[in-house]
Amino acid sequence: MRDESLPLQLGPLRDEDIVKLSPQGNAFQKSLNEIPTTAEVFFAQSRRTVAESELxxxxxxxxxxxxxxxxxLTFIKVCDTVLAPHKKLPPELMSKIFCFVIPHSAMFPLKKDMRLHITQVCSRWRRIAFDTPALWNLRFPHFYENSKLIDLGASWWSQCSGSFLKVATMQRPTGVSMDQLDSSLIEKLVLPFSNRLRKIQMRLSVRDFAQMMSAPPGSYGNLELLALKVDGKHTEPWVEPGSALLTSHNLHSIILSIPEYFWFKPRLTWESLSRLTLISKIPGDICLIIMSQCSSLTSCNLSIIDDPDDQDLKSTDEGEVLPPLPLSLPLLNSFSVQFRTGIFSPFLSHFALPNLSKFIITTGIMPHGHHWTRGCETFFKVAGPSLKNVEVKSSFQSLIFKVDSTIFSYFPNIRSFISPLNHRFETPTMEKIGRGELLPQVETIQFHAEHTSDVMDMLDARRSQALSSGSNVSIIRDITVACCESDEVDERLNILRTQGININHTMTYWSPDSDSDGEY
Structure with a gap:
């Protein structure tokens, strides 16, 4: 029996038809419970076809x-990329941002610094990067790189026309001698671009060092910094280097570490050199020759093999005439010198440094009866008035050395005096320092004392003297002292610390009878 409530038209399926024919619709509930008629089956099939077509x-x-x-979404992303803040920055600023990753260290030991990697970046960034020569003029080659990598580096540099270059080699791999390393790096990366190099930092063999020096004169005309560590053996034949590296008028800093048995005597003038560091121990006569050619030196760090004899030097062992002595370097304000033994005062007497501000001296074993001021009256009479910082270092810590207070008369304006912790100030010396008779301007000091109470008395007296009316004495603000005997001074130490004095107090175990070996 047909249900008259069902629509018979077969037009488009309407929303009300869907509701009406849904399982929840009243019109279809009866058809679900009864056997459908032929018309109802035809109607349902027709409606389903229409619904499938619409779906x-x-x-x-x-x-x-x-x-x-x-x-x-893609279009919006492209628009956002174009409108990004970094896209609006001028190329000059972007170039400076890129340059922040360039390493600036130019000292030994060389370290592997951060590098810039250009991978998948926008075309504008890539174009700015390639237009910034500072990103591409620094090369970190290795002597153990294969020839293909060295050739690639040379090819890359050849495309950086007009820009100045820097070359820095890493330390050699562990267990590999310099003889096993490929010297083609010098041939392909250094010599062809020598006239465009501003900085060289390398660790190389004596053979490669001689090869670098054999370039034609003027090859390193733009070189500003030279830092070389040369490795060699006693049995390796020495090749007298040329003068190519010594002719640069722009060279302002040299750091050399060369085996003592390979030192050469440069005979050219380094007028522009302001900083000289000779790490390896060198003969004193060669040192005098080198420094005499550096009239613009402001900082010098030397390591001397042996001191010349007490007699006045006039020539080297090979008969070469030395420069006029004492050697005057009016621009030198920082001087650090290291000696193998304690017999070094004659060497210092060959210098006249009127504007020296900082002096560091490192000594080895002091023979009995020697001290580092003996024979140096000329040196300290000239350099002493301008000195602000003096530091004495010693590799010999087994004995106590008594400090002769007459040394301090050379340093009337010194502000810092650092001595080894086995160099003892006697009680009369500390009393004079407390009254401001010695070291009146010193604010930082380090020494050895027998009794801690003597140190406390010195600091109390010094403070009272400094606070008195019209006094030109400075308060000691920083003191490091090692004492053999410690009195009950904890309370006094705390009081001084509350007054703004930094006190580093340590105990030593030297016997009071162990100071008979030497004094200065």
Missing amino acids: HQLHHDLVILQQRQAQL
Whole structure:
């Protein structure tokens, strides 16, 4: 029996038809519980066909909408990239930002610093990077690189026309001698570009060092910094180097570490050199020759093999005439010198440094009866008035050395005096320092004392003297002292610390009878 409530028309499926024919619709509940008639079956099949057709159209429209959505999102992303803040920065600023990753260290030991990697970046960034020569003029080659990598480096540098270059080699791998390393790096990366190099930092063999020096004169005309560590053996034949590296008028800093048995005597003038560091121990006569050619030196760090004899030097062992002595370097304000033994005062007497501000001396074993001021009256009479910082270092810590207070008369304006913790100030010396008769301007001091109470008395007296009316005495603000005997001074130490004095107090175990070996 047919249900008259069911629609018979076969037009488009309407929303009300869907509701009416749904399982929850009242019109279809009866048809679900009874056997449908032929008309009802025909009607349901027709409506289902219409619904499938409409659903297919919806799927098609949905795909089109999703594609359109993806297109719009991509377009928005492109717009955001174009409108990004970094896109608006001028190329000059972007170039400076890139340059922040360039390492600046130019000292030994060489370290592997951060590098810039250009991978998948926007075309504008890449163009700015390639237009910034500072990013590409620094090369970190290795002597153990294969020939292909060295050739690639040379090819890359050849494309950086007009820009100045820097070359720095890393330390050699552990267990590999310099003889096993490829010297083609010098041939392909250094010599062809020598006239464009501003900085060289390398660790190389004597053979490669001689090869670098054999370049034609003027090859390193733009070189500003030279830092070399040369490795060699006693059995390796020495090749007298040329003068190519010594002719640069722009060279302002040299750091050399060369085996003592390979030292050469440069005979050219380094007028522009302001900083000289000779790490390896060198003969004193060669040192005098080198320094005499550096009239613009402001900082010098030397390591001497042996001191010349007490007699006045006039020539080297090979008969070469030495420069006029004492050697005057009016611009030198920082001087550090290291000796193998304690017999070094004659060497210092060959210098006249009127504007020296900082002096560091390192000594080895002091023979009995020697001290580092003996024979140096000329040196300290000239350099002493301008000195602000004096530091004495010693590798010999087994004995106590008594400090002769007459040494301090050379340093009327010194502000810092650092001595080894086995160099003892006697009680009369500390009393004079407390009254301001010695070291009146010193604010930082380090020494050895027998009794801690003597140190406390010195600091109390010094403070009282400094606070008195019209006094030109400075308060000692920083003191490091090692004492053999410690009195009950904890309370006094705390009081001094509350007054702004930094006190580093340590105990030593030297016997009071162990100071008979030497004094200065």
